[in-house]
Amino acid sequence: MKTKYIDLIEQTFDFPQKEFKLDKNNKLQFHGIDLSKVIAQYGAPLKFTYLPKISENINNAKTWFANAMEKHNYAGNYNYCYCTKSSHFQHVLHEALKNDIHIETSSAFDIDIVENLKAQGKITDEAFVISNGFKRDQYVKNIGRLINNGHKNCIPIIDNYEEISLLSEEIQGNYNIGIRIASEEEPKFEFYTSRLGIGYKNIVPFYNRDIKDNPRVTLKMLHFFINTGIRDTAYYWNELLKCMKVYINLKKVCPSLDSLNIGGGFPIKNSLAFDYDYEYMIDEIIQQIKQTCDEAGVAVPNIFTEFGSFTVGESGGAIYEVLYQKQQNDREKWNMINSSFITTMPDTWAINKRFIMLPINGWQKEYERVLLGGLTCDSDDYYNSEQHMNAIYLPKFSKEKPLYIGFFNTGAYQETIGGFGGLQHCLIPQPKHVLIDRDEEGNIVTTLFSEQQTSEKLLSLLGYNFEINKAMTSMPEKIDLSEVLSSYNQ
Structure with missing residues (x-):
């Protein structure tokens, strides 16, 4: 009986595809990029941009128009x-x-x-x-x-x-x-x-x-x-x-x-x-x-x-770790990711936009039907079958081995609508962003574009003085706060 996740995908879709395939360790590759190595180097959650895909789509369109005009x-x-x-x-x-x-x-x-x-x-x-x-x-x-x-x-x-x-x-x-x-x-x-x-x-x-x-x-x-x-x-x-x-x-x-x-x-x-x-x-x-x-x-x-979207959309992706699974009733299992859909992929929340979602690892494990939940306390911070076009199936969750999932073709609008570098809902920090390119020999080259947001940056946006806040958290139990403020102002 075919009950593995790879069996489900192969029975449902033509797979592998041009941009998606498995390596010899049964882990997902995107345009030949070993996503497991990216995770090992930068951690998750993270956003990434695969730059060569931008040029590929531009030149595809220019070729199609040139051919039609000649015809x-x-x-x-x-x-x-x-x-x-x-x-x-x-x-x-x-x-x-x-x-x-x-x-x-x-x-x-x-x-x-x-x-x-x-x-x-x-x-x-x-x-x-x-x-x-x-x-x-x-x-x-x-x-x-x-x-x-x-x-x-x-x-x-x-x-x-x-x-x-x-x-x-x-x-x-x-x-x-x-x-x-x-x-x-x-x-x-x-x-x-x-x-x-x-x-x-x-x-x-x-x-x-x-x-x-x-x-x-x-x-x-x-x-x-x-x-x-x-x-x-x-x-x-x-x-x-x-x-x-x-x-x-x-x-x-x-x-x-x-x-x-x-x-x-x-x-x-x-x-x-x-x-x-x-x-x-x-x-x-x-x-x-x-x-x-x-x-x-x-x-x-x-x-x-x-x-716009055609140029840059298919160059982007987001990777999350499934932190925990909550069995809320006899039918619904919630896989909780270590970020937020509202903040990192706002179109899933605002207009029920669909993106390709696939696990990075676990393709040889049995699959189960789940719902995906984000970290914020907002009841709308989820990704389910309404956005996904059909039920969501993923490899079975286990606490012993982390499960990573990727959302692909998210490169258009999500950063600007989500307010890149700004405040995020429930102060969930914005994840790292990694640029992926190829050198002249075709080798993968990765660069960290932005670090995950820190509390200092978020507090600064909110008007808090982080130096005072840091001084207060390191104070002994009895101290004259006016002395700290006076010293800082000097």
Whole structure:
């Protein structure tokens, strides 16, 4: 009878897979990385980023678009932009920018990051900087500064009718812009139209009224994005067709319009059963854009994408140790991890997002059905079948031998939403973060990016003076506190 964990996985999924396999000791490897060695060196809990996966996904997408454009004799070109809000870390941007890509920004401080990268020589004036989002004063000032300092390929995407006048006050000379379409949402949404951008029917009148006769402003790009991402659904294709109608009508009155930004939204692998045909979707998008333009007699646009999760998501992971098992009733066993889901993977708590979860060791042991619980005292700090897509099975827990589990493809948004370096729920410390790369010979190289949070850092954020606190904990039973405070203040 097949009752081992490895039997369960092999009977349920195609295994091993490209990124997941077992070594000769029956321990899990991720892209050939011996995770047990990483645990032995750095301990658990820990977060990690496998940098080569970022470049791999970028180049996959560039190849798919190049092949589709060649197949359909598409006259426009393709520009891959990285959506920085997915992960702003320097190591992520440095890896992504090795691959001749462009940048999409969302807020004022993004521009400071761009300027920092330019100072390091990672970005040149030739790179496009697509500035999305609702633009408050500082964002407008920073965009103006970037353009005034020579970065003419910065294209602010107009989100509302007032932004052109605000930008014109800050920018010296002429500049290019794009317009974002306020797409219509799926029927299941609580609202009909995205809060971002300008409505379909209002874009051409807006151009004729505020842009056409403005000698300083040139419209170059139409921006299209829907929340559900790029998926093979009637809803997506219908919205893309409506977008193309706007592009064609706008192109007929605006000869300078030459680019279509289809945003981001490629899904990433969230299960060993994940099945998404990226090449088919890209081929179909290029074909439909070309066909629609040819029928209308207008030139096809250059294509921009803004992939965030697709760029960085599959590079990240988290490893926890199962500390203890609690049998709460006759059916439910809780495996308690040595961290918190709310703080380290907030999307599991906020939007029931699914990630790949596999044990690092114990694959030859019998399996059992469990629930996973985090350390905080919040009743929502758990990971169960609702997030996981089906029941959670893990190797049987034993106190004698630690069980380690990994969550994979967690590289997008989790650090920024979780408040990296800041306060954590119940003051559960943020775990170590390890960067994993390969040298020129292909050997694994690991670097500690950040240590686990200390009480000093957390108390400092909360306004406590740790030196006084330390002095108080080491005091004898009878002491005049005023003397300690007086001495410290001096």
